[in-house]
Amino acid sequence: MGEGVVRGYLAAGADVVVPTRTQERAEEFRRLLGDSATDRLHLVVHDYTTFTGAEQLADEMERRLGGVDDVVAPIGGWWSGKRLWEIDENDWQSAFVGLAAAHMAVVRAFLPRLKTRGAYTLIVGASSSTPVPGSGLVSMEQAALLMMRQVLEAELDGQQRVFALVLGPVRTRLVESGDPDWVSADQVGAIAVAASGAVATGGREIRLRSQAEVHEALALLRAGRPAGTGTVVAVSTMAPAKGRRADLVEVLTGLAPQIRAEPGCLHYSVHRARGDADGPLLVIQMFTSIEAFRAHSAAVADQIPRIGALLATPPAPPTLFEPVSRSALIEEVGNDA
Numbered sequence: 001m002g003e004g005v006v007r008g009y010l011a012a013g014a015d016v017v018v019p020t021r022t023q024e025r026a027e028e029f030r031r032l033l034g035d036s037a038t039d040r041l042h043l044v045v046h047d048y049t050t051f052t053g054a055e056q057l058a059d060e061m062e063r064r065l066g067g068v069d070d071v072v073a074p075i076g077g078w079w080s081g082k083r084l085w086e087i088d089e090n091d092w093q094s095a096f097v098g099l100a101a102a103h104m105a106v107v108r109a110f111l112p113r114l115k116t117r118g119a120y121t122l123i124v125g126a127s128s129s130t131p132v133p134g135s136g137l138v139s140m141e142q143a144a145l146l147m148m149r150q151v152l153e154a155e156l157d158g159q160q161r162v163f164a165l166v167l168g169p170v171r172t173r174l175v176e177s178g179d180p181d182w183v184s185a186d187q188v189g190a191i192a193v194a195a196s197g198a199v200a201t202g203g204r205e206i207r208l209r210s211q212a213e214v215h216e217a218l219a220l221l222r223a224g225r226p227a228g229t230g231t232v233v234a235v236s237t238m239a240p241a242k243g244r245r246a247d248l249v250e251v252l253t254g255l256a257p258q259i260r261a262e263p264g265c266l267h268y269s270v271h272r273a274r275g276d277a278d279g280p281l282l283v284i285q286m287f288t289s290i291e292a293f294r295a296h297s298a299a300v301a302d303q304i305p306r307i308g309a310l311l312a313t314p315p316a317p318p319t320l321f322e323p324v325s326r327s328a329l330i331e332e333v334g335n336d337a
């Protein structure tokens, strides 16, 4: 899960510190991220799972980076094989006590240092509320995290925000196949980034068990987020080749979940002229920045031949629009005068 979250924050332009307890995991992580591992990725080999270790990490981050904006904690994993009365003390210590202590250590070291309206995001599984026989320790520990979130939210009094992303089965590099309705690790990253930016939205539990729940969450988190001065609107008019309009609609609407889940995408919609069942289609997209638009162009580059084959004329790049500020308007009017 961490890979998707780190990719999302890097694509959004953040400096991302990834602590791990072993050198091997650090090297594996850098290799897996490939080109996404820019110089804004700071991999740190450090035991952040004890109270002292987490404090040291938080101190060091404040000293070197000047502070911490957000924390995402996908700390944990899966555990199964025994019914509750069959577990031994080792199981209890590692799958419950160790994990709960790691979460507590990170919360107490980082939460008081987050900037105002910063987001602390826990990542848990749906087993936190649905019992899974043979995996009771995971369910109990994750249920405790959901209550921890509620307590923190009540104690913080709106200063910072605490989210919990509650996941069903997820498509990761380890489980590429699976139901297309499953949420992907990159979509989880996009939601974490959107929660960070949705400063007007209070911390909450967000269920992400299907594509519909992902879109609902993105719509909630992105609603009311003011379009910044750097936002880019991309508009494309696409005239379908004779007899290919339905196929073009199918491809363009089929791309919606993937494009809307991009960390920098604020809007994607496909339109037709009112009452015109055969004419051109209008695609309207909005991105947080020109960098986000470029990342989007790279992400969909392999779709262009597929779309081009359905068009009456060769595909052209979209026209880009930026917000017009009042002062720029006055300047332009002044020049005309």
Ligand SMILES: NC(=O)c1ccc[n+]([C@@H]2O[C@H](COP(=O)([O-])OP(=O)(O)OC[C@H]3O[C@@H](n4cnc5c(N)ncnc54)[C@H](OP(=O)(O)O)[C@@H]3O)[C@@H](O)[C@H]2O)c1
Residues within 6 Å of the ligand: 001, 002, 019, 020, 021, 022, 025, 049, 074, 075, 076, 077, 078, 094, 098, 099, 102, 123, 124, 125, 126, 167, 168, 169, 170, 171, 172
């Ligand atoms: N993957 C899924 O399909 C899925 C589905 C639903 C929910 N989730 C939830 O997402 C979260 C992350 O899962 P994941 O699949 O990304 O797991 P993962 O690949 O095993 O990563 C978990 C990370 O937690 C860290 N960790 C710290 N203390 C730990 C401890 N005592 N025991 C084990 N790990 C510890 C490890 O960091 P180090 O690098 O320091 O070892 C590890 O990188 C979990 O809460 C999980 O329940 C995952």
